[in-house]
Amino acid sequence: MNYVYILKCSDNTLYTGWTTNLEKRLKVHNTGKGAKYTRVRLPVEIVYFEEFEDKKDAMKREYAIKQLSRNEKLKLING
Template identity: 50%
Template structure:
């Protein structure tokens, strides 16, 4: 069963990362306030990034990976600035 990892832009400009087997239905549920608590309070949301996988398990793993990223790194992914991803992974002390 196919799976998707997605990023939403919320009305307050925050980013939400999730995974699903039905992207159209999931975005609709977010906009109806019937999905995640984060998006429920920040509607409407807009789908701004999507990755497709052969399984929902792989999509869920990718979701968890992206959730640990900084906003700057997520924006680089969304904007296809792949050369910046490694740079934004470095920790600054």
């Protein structure tokens, strides 16, 4: 399974990524070994995710979410 996720960082910014293992990826981010963006904004928490069978679909969705404004991302997170 492939996942697209949104993290809420300690400074209340949002980070979007994709992975094949949500738990493992969250641990990597929170140990400072994840994305450069999140390293200085720890701790982070997963506030939203979607599942995809195909990696290509997950990557397309990640790109689409990254194009959204902060307000649009917050609407997505809040349903």
